Amino acid sequence: MFERVEPPDCTITWQDREIPARAGESLAAALLAAGINRVRVTGMSGAPRGPFCMMGVCFDCLVTVEGEGARQACMVPVVAGMRASP
Structure with a gap:
């Protein structure tokens, strides 16, 4: 459904x-x-x-990022090696 315009340049971890x-x-x-x-x-x-x-209005994308809960995934910029989970 969604596809990248540019190739990935790092990896993150989502639920291991x-x-x-x-x-x-x-x-x-x-x-x-x-x-x-x-x-x-x-x-x-x-x-x-x-x-x-x-764009940070609806709060439907709340996740845990690096152990910190209730983060809006749409407002968190990716950093190489980032760990996230529901």
């Missing part, structure tokens, strides 16, 4: 899986380019959520 990425792009963009469109589930119903607005 190596994902190709480009340094500086948003974590949400890297995940979408890797075919990962569900990054968490809601607490009440368990409904899947993923990147939606891509």
